[in-house]
Amino acid sequence: MTVEVFALGGYGEAGGRNMTAVRVDEEIVIFDCGMSLDKILIFEKDFQKATTRELRKVNAIPDDSPLKPHRSKVVAAVLSHGHLDHIGAASKILFRYQCNIFGTDFTVELVKSDLKGEERYRSETEDIKISMYAVEPGDEVQISSKLRLEFIPISHSIPGTVLPVLHTPYGAIVYACDFKFDDHQLLGYKPDYKRLKELGKEGVLLLIPESLRVKEEMKTPSEAVAREMVKDTLQFAEEESEGIIVTTFSSHIERIQTIADTAERLGRNVMLVGRSMGKYARIAEELGLLNLPPGSRVYDKPETVARGLHRANKEKEDWLLIVTGHQGEPGAVLPRIADDELPYKLTENDSIVFSSSTIPSPLNKAQMYSLDTKLRMKGVKMFKDVHVSGHAGREDHRLLLRMLQPEYILPAHGDADMLSAYAEFASQEGYEINKDVFVTFEGTKVTIPL
Ligand SMILES: [Zn+2]
Numbered sequence: 549m550t551v552e553v554f555a556l557g558g559y560g561e562a563g564g565r566n567m568t569a570v571r572v573d574e575e576i577v578i579f580d581c582g583m584s585l586d587k588i589l590i591f592e593k594d595f596q597k598a599t600t601r602e603l604r605k606v607n608a609i610p611d612d613s614p615l616k617p618h619r620s621k622v623v624a625a626v627l628s629h630g631h632l633d634h635i636g637a638a639s640k641i642l643f644r645y646q647c648n649i650f651g652t653d654f655t656v657e658l659v660k661s662d663l664k665g666e667e668r669y670r671s672e673t674e675d676i677k678i679s680m681y682a683v684e685p686g687d688e689v690q691i692s693s694k695l696r697l698e699f700i701p702i703s704h705s706i707p708g709t710v711l712p713v714l715h716t717p718y719g720a721i722v723y724a725c726d727f728k729f730d731d732h733q734l735l736g737y738k739p740d741y742k743r744l745k746e747l748g749k750e751g752v753l754l755l756i757p758e759s760l761r762v763k764e765e766m767k768t769p770s771e772a773v774a775r776e777m778v779k780d781t782l783q784f785a786e787e788e789s790e791g792i793i794v795t796t797f798s799s800h801i802e803r804i805q806t807i808a809d810t811a812e813r814l815g816r817n818v819m820l821v822g823r824s825m826g827k828y829a830r831i832a833e834e835l836g837l838l839n840l841p842p843g844s845r846v847y848d849k850p851e852t853v854a855r856g857l858h859r860a861n862k863e864k865e866d867w868l869l870i871v872t873g874h875q876g877e878p879g880a881v882l883p884r885i886a887d888d889e890l891p892y893k894l895t896e897n898d899s900i901v902f903s904s905s906t907i908p909s910p911l912n913k914a915q916m917y918s919l920d921t922k923l924r925m926k927g928v929k930m931f932k933d934v935h936v937s938g939h940a941g942r943e944d945h946r947l948l949l950r951m952l953q954p955e956y957i958l959p960a961h962g963d964a965d966m967l968s969a970y971a972e973f974a975s976q977e978g979y980e981i982n983k984d985v986f987v988t989f990e991g992t993k994v995t996i997p998l
Pocket of ligand 1: 629631634704725726
């Protein structure tokens with residue numbers, strides 16, 4: 549009788565390379581396989597061209613070597629949602645395990661698109677056998693005689709997010725990275741409170757929750773609040789602006805829809821600019837998740853980006869631009885516009901809306917400082933933090949914990965501070981640190997007492 553958790557990535561790092569493996573007796577299930585967003589930005593080489601060894605050296609992808617002696621035991625991998633810090637390394641690592649991979653349709657399509665992008669760089673000797681299956685929320689899949697996976701619908705800032713549950717002979721293991729409780733999202737799934745409560749009654753052995761915002765004493769506001777903020781800000785900006793540029797997360801399809809719909813009401817055409825904007829929008833449109841208004845344009849290739857912006861620059865009042873670069877990432881569209889590298893000239897009559905918040909890593913802070921300074925020097929009007937988070941606040945966490953009543957908790961997806969803050973919060977809820985709530989770091993293994 550063994551339940552062991554391999555903390556492979558995301559334990560000790562925010563926005564990090566999330567990866568957890570759970571061993572139940574002689575079988576292993578992997579949860580998520582993300583890349584570290586920071587490390588990718590300072591990595592010199594194109595991610596798709598880079599080898600697993602190069603990426604591991606700079607800690608950009610999880611170090612799954614603790615699983616090496618157990619490779620044949622891996623029976624399945626589950627991807628909880630399509631954010632890069634949860635699926636970004638799937639195309640680099642998961643194919644090495646000859647196991648089935650499960651995720652919802654949007655998540656699976658994003659991984660497939662990464663794999664396609666890598667095909668031409670992969671050596672012919674690499675044996676790629678990936679069996680990916682798209683599941684629906686609420687689905688249950690028997691993955692072996694003893695183990696069953698269930699996918700509980702939940703809300704987050706990307707469509708297709710689920711809380712994967714591994715049913716074992718010793719109780720359920722719930723992987724809650726990432727989530728928030730939002731009953732007013734227009735896209736994605738509504739949280740299934742009824743099923744979560746039932747699960748708590750059936751018996752939860754272990755909860756693995758994210759910890760990013762557990763210090764925030766609040767329920768994270770609904771996307772409905774962001775919807776009103778976006779409308780209010782854009783209507784205000786329209787009064788005295790020539791150009792309007794909005795920057796947001798390319799994967800936040802619901803937000804992009806809100807921005808696009810508002811632009812249409814204001815009589816502006818929508819132009820999506822940037823590589824990742826194109827990638828996510830295309831897949832979301834194919835799956836019917838995104839409906840851009842007629843007349844919208846998408847420019848996502850290096851050779852077309854300049855052409856699109858040249859046109860938008862000549863007809864500033866006709867367009868609303870949705871661009872990459874909300875964290876000031878060099879190479880993304882907004883920082884390149886600020887650097888005068890692209891044919892869109894900013895003036896004091898233009899408005900820049902950040903429908904995002906800065907991910908608080910030292911690198912992002914430095915990049916944002918640089919972008920801010922350049923934009924200010926051009927005299928543009930700036931609207932910051934037109935955004936609500938997709939991550940659970942303390943009260944979201946409390947609700948989940950009380951519904952599930954897990955025997956043990958292993959806080960994940962957070963830096964050391966956040967993991968400890970979760971443990972402290974759990975101790976207020978009656979758990980005891982190191983007895984039934986464990987703070988652990990990358991590369992370690994936790995044995996769950998049975
Ligand atoms: Zn996420």
